[in-house]
Amino acid sequence: MQNSLLSSYQLEIEEVLDDLRAYWLARSISRYNVSAFSKVTNKGENIMFLCPFHDDGNNPACGVETEYPYRYNCFGCGAHGSLASLVAHAVGLPNELLGMQFIMKNYLVVSSNERNPIDMESILNGGNKKDRMRSLPEEEVLRYTKKRHSYIYGRGFSEHTISKYEVGYDEVTQAITFPVRTSKGLIRFIKKRFVSRKGFLNEKGIEKKDIVYGLYYILQAPKPINELYLNESETDTMSCYEGRLPAGAILGRILFVEQVRELMRAGIKTVNLFFDNDEAGVACTLRAYELISKHSAIRVNVVLYPNRQYGITDIEEQKYKDSNDLLRNNKLGSIKTIPYLEYESMVRDAGYLDIEEIKNPTKN
Ligand SMILES: [Zn+2]
Structure with a gap:
């Protein structure tokens, strides 16, 4: 059958x-x-x-x-x-x-x-799966890691963190390079962030929904790590590392079931959702919880930013937009984590986000 x-x-x-x-x-x-x-x-x-x-x-x-x-x-x-x-x-x-x-x-x-x-x-x-899942030779990383650009220091990273994450610089495209490795260490692609203007080199056609950025480095820790901060971008993850918080990034605003499986395989038992401090970050948090709780027994907490959390209460003081912003303002130590359900009721009480619509978007 x-x-x-x-x-x-x-x-x-x-x-x-x-x-x-x-x-x-x-x-x-x-x-x-x-x-x-x-x-x-x-x-x-x-x-x-x-x-x-x-x-x-x-x-x-x-x-x-x-x-x-x-x-x-x-x-x-x-x-x-x-x-x-x-x-x-x-x-x-x-x-x-x-x-x-x-x-x-x-x-x-x-x-x-x-x-x-x-x-x-x-x-x-669409597309050829083999191509989209190919891996690059190690030389591709080494080509760039010999070079540094001041941009990356301006982001608040120490030399230790920069070399840990193998960040480099590509003079040809004038972009900071971040190798994106699978949890087994294969280099799926090298993310390039332009220095002089906003944006990234096109990564279209590359499969990345099975990768939690940074998980490879977590798995190399001398002691097993079972609690992870999950954020959006590679610089967020590096910021957490700089602040002694083990982290991984979903490389965007959508968590995929393949990424949940990667977390399970890595032995992660608790995930602290640490997405950007904006409305899209709240939506990302709600959806990520749905997916994680449906497909795993991983415990889910949510990070509350110091001062006010957009999407829950109004901002009256300085707002920090993401992990890197917190790092640069020396505020990473001031975050709090609360259980997901407590967070969801805060969002519900705030009343101006449609939680059900976010969780199950009606297709137009
Ligand atoms: Zn048997």
Whole structure:
């Protein structure tokens, strides 16, 4: 049935298992086996892992086929079925069909020896996924990091932070360069911000919704970090780092489910939403909460800016627009975090933003 849809694709089973493990842990299901989906080992035809249906101790007894039809089978307890049903079991979806939808949404990669001709264009929403997801060689970063431009010091960053985030300067385009790495460290693209005028070099056509900027550096910390400030831009994230707050940026004003998955995989348990201090930032906060709470068990707090928060109360004193503004005014230490629901009721009480409309925009 629907499972045959998978015949045209090559699934990265290890990646799927990584995610299932994150979901399993996030849902704290310890009834059978807390370690389920770990100890992943590739045995050629099967990928073995600890079973989510029985306690197989330290010896992975459950396996999924690495090729279509991707069935799973546990040699310990005999549980078996389709990958979609395994996904549904791990993620907590009521049925196999929803498990299948989960797979289609998250993992479909074109197989090199495609069996059925399919309209990839429409599936991938235009463009060639391989190109949009390509990574650049390390030399691309090194080319720029030897140079510095005073602009970046004017932003309040120390040399330590600048080198941590591998910021450089491109003389040709006269732009500050920020390498954007995936959580595994691959360089997806180099963001370039013009020095003499507002704006960025065009990044059109580059896939970035699966990247939380800065997460790669967080994962390199000597001690695991499980609480993260989430903001909009790379300079916001660097500002937080400068102020000793571990942070990541969504590189825009829309949080994507792929980014939520990245946070889960990185072991983040608490996210402090720290978007810009304006009305769009409030909308971004409300929507981000909806998405995070729907797809993960990550706890969500919201950062309150010192003085007044636009969107909640009027500004009577100086308004700080983002993390970098706070850093430059030496105010990063004055932020407060409150639980999301408390924040939402503040927004509700303020009364002039339509919360329901922001959460579920009516399509015009
Ligand atoms: Zn089993």
